[in-house]
Amino acid sequence: MAETDDVTDAVRRATQGESSAFSELYRLTRPLVARLVAGFGTLSPDEAEDVLQESYVRAFRGLPQLKSPGAFTPWLLTIARNRARTRLERRSLLQRMEEERVDPTPETVPALPPTLQVERDIEVVRQLIAELPEGEEKKTVQLFYIEGQLSAREIAEQLGVGKSTVTMRLERFRGRIKRELLQRVLAGRWD
Amino acid sequence: MRHLDASAMSELAARDPQAVAWFREHLASPCEACETFLATHTDPLDGRTDALLLALAPARKAEEEGATVVPLRTATRSRRFAPPPARYWGWMAGALAASVLMVVLVPLVKGPARRDTGWTGEKGPGRITLELAVVARGTDGGLRRLDSGADVASDEVLLLRYHATESGTALLYQQRGHQPPELLGRFPLDAGTHDLEGLDGLAGVSLESDEGHLSLALVAFAPGEPASEQDALAALEADGSPDARPGTVVRFDVRVQSGQTLAP
Numbered sequence: 001m002a003e004t005d006d007v008t009d010a011v012r013r014a015t016q017g018e019s020s021a022f023s024e025l026y027r028l029t030r031p032l033v034a035r036l037v038a039g040f041g042t043l044s045p046d047e048a049e050d051v052l053q054e055s056y057v058r059a060f061r062g063l064p065q066l067k068s069p070g071a072f073t074p075w076l077l078t079i080a081r082n083r084a085r086t087r088l089e090r091r092s093l094l095q096r097m098e099e100e101r102v103d104p105t106p107e108t109v110p111a112l113p114p115t116l117q118v119e120r121d122i123e124v125v126r127q128l129i130a131e132l133p134e135g136e137e138k139k140t141v142q143l144f145y146i147e148g149q150l151s152a153r154e155i156a157e158q159l160g161v162g163k164s165t166v167t168m169r170l171e172r173f174r175g176r177i178k179r180e181l182l183q184r185v186l187a188g189r190w191d
Numbered sequence: 192m193r194h195l196d197a198s199a200m201s202e203l204a205a206r207d208p209q210a211v212a213w214f215r216e217h218l219a220s221p222c223e224a225c226e227t228f229l230a231t232h233t234d235p236l237d238g239r240t241d242a243l244l245l246a247l248a249p250a251r252k253a254e255e256e257g258a259t260v261v262p263l264r265t266a267t268r269s270r271r272f273a274p275p276p277a278r279y280w281g282w283m284a285g286a287l288a289a290s291v292l293m294v295v296l297v298p299l300v301k302g303p304a305r306r307d308t309g310w311t312g313e314k315g316p317g318r319i320t321l322e323l324a325v326v327a328r329g330t331d332g333g334l335r336r337l338d339s340g341a342d343v344a345s346d347e348v349l350l351l352r353y354h355a356t357e358s359g360t361a362l363l364y365q366q367r368g369h370q371p372p373e374l375l376g377r378f379p380l381d382a383g384t385h386d387l388e389g390l391d392g393l394a395g396v397s398l399e400s401d402e403g404h405l406s407l408a409l410v411a412f413a414p415g416e417p418a419s420e421q422d423a424l425a426a427l428e429a430d431g432s433p434d435a436r437p438g439t440v441v442r443f444d445v446r447v448q449s450g451q452t453l454a455p
């Protein structure tokens with residue numbers, strides 16, 4: 001997950017206005033964004049594609065404000081998640097009252113931890129998954145995050161559960177990981 | 192026992208020592224309440240968390256998804272108004288339009304010397320009166336208003352804004368040199384000054400793969416008038432001669448130069 005040199009380099013060139021760098025960024029990061037959006041089982045494939053495209057338009061538009069090229073991918077993923085949630089909220093009645101989620105400003109993305117740290121974090125997450133009690137939730141997390149082939153919709157079909165159930169399981173697990181990361185930040189491991 | 196909520200998060204962001212001390216301990220073990228809060232709320236950890244989780248699976252080849260249209264840079268010539276690119280441009284241009292175009296263009300309509308301000312227009316005989324303003328958007332997001340005949344770069348996108356005396360419908364054509372006009376799209380017109388906007392959002396004309404003289408023509412029909420493609424083409428052909436044909440034509444010419452955005 002550490003920003004690859006290719007991505008960092010393309011971000012630099014894109015910031016300087018080199019238009020081919022945008023295509024390259026898109027090509028390099030699209031699989032990740034598509035994967036993230038695929039976790040939202042209640043989005044139709046068309047909606048998922050819309051979310052993906054919107055995310056890039058926003059990210060590219062905000063690129064000049066990005067202070068560190070290394071922060072691009074997490075920032076892009078944050079935008080994509082916000083877009084997906086906004087899209088789903090729009091369907092609900094709440095939408096009338098709720099403001100659209102605002103894109104994060106690039107500065108609010110925590111600085112990139114050193115690569116070694118990242119690899120340790122990945123190990124921690126693997127460990128957490130391994131320690132989950134056997135059951136549907138663990139299966140869902142393994143299928144989506146470890147194998148990384150099926151979308152939430154496909155997982156729902158395979159496990160015979162609702163599409164939103166899969167997304168809820170993934171979100172729940174993600175909450176757990178966020179708790180771990182926040183604890184690390186507070187313990188000074190990221191600063 | 193204190194769990195995470197919005198105020199706790201802002202205290203943590205401000206590095207409030209008490210909050211940090213408490214949650215450093217509290218979050219060291221699983222907590223349903225705090226995890227639920229984190230799962231459903233947006234904060235700066237989101238991107239890192241997702242990047243981390245998505246790094247667990249084997250990386251996919253970049254080309255695998257096979258996407259060819261980068262959503263900032265539309266589109267092939269034949270699908271210039273194909274829904275996705277037009278929509279995404281529209282989506283972006285919409286935000287711009289609200290802020291910048293409004294400021295740049297609306298005063299021109301209201302001002303007294305409108306003829307000299309970059310609007311091109313034509314009065315239809317007793318029908319819709321239509322004027323058109325065009326703004327070029329560069330890859331850097333900068334906007335510049337164009338006069339008809341202006342030079343534009345092929346990496347710019349043209350955004351159109353019209354002023355109509357009444358509502359109706361309009362067909363937008365492009366014409367290269369002496370080639371026949373090509374239909375780009377059909378748009379509803381509202382009385383007043385508006386961005387040219389279809390059902391998919393605001394219209395942006397990509398100039399990619401173009402070079403040389405390009406003419407845009409908007410053919411407007413009042414509600415009672417027939418508004419088929421045939422009618423529009425007939426109106427285009429009769430352009431300038433005040434015959435009894437329905438339709439009001441307004442043209443805008445640009446000269447497309449290959450390469451980078453031109454300096455304003």
Ligand SMILES: [Zn+2]
Nearest residue numbers: 194222224225
């Ligand atoms: Zn708690």
